[in-house]
Amino acid sequence: xxNDVHCSKCNGPVEVGYVLDKSLQVTAACWIAGExxxxxxxxRSSKEGHGPRIRAIRCKECAFLELYAxxxxx
Numbered sequence: 694x695x696n697d698v699h700c701s702k703c704n705g706p707v708e709v710g711y712v713l714d715k716s717l718q719v720t721a722a723c724w725i726a727g728e729x730x731x732x733x734x735x736x737r738s739s740k741e742g743h744g745p746r747i748r749a750i751r752c753k754e755c756a757f758l759e760l761y762a763x764x765x766x767x
Contacts, residue, residue: 698750705754712749712760724749724758 700707710726729746745764751757 700752700755700757701759702757703752703755705752707750707752710749710751712747724751726751 698707699705708726709728710724711729712722713725714722745762748761748763750759750761
């Protein structure tokens with residue numbers, strides 16, 4: 694992913710984060726700034742979850758979230 698990404702809605706500055714998977718809990722998923730801890734890299738919550746990691750980009754101005762899959766597009 695390019696480092697010069699801006700919000701596609703308002704063109705504001707963005708920060709990289711990830712969505713914490715809380716699928717096994719009653720609470721909703723939440724966005725966390727920064728890279729996920731190394732312990733998350735190998736964990737999957739389902740047998741189907743064998744794709745690229747998802748990076749969540751959040752706009753600092755309008756709070757819009759965009760999700761990107763890491764790795765090349767096939």
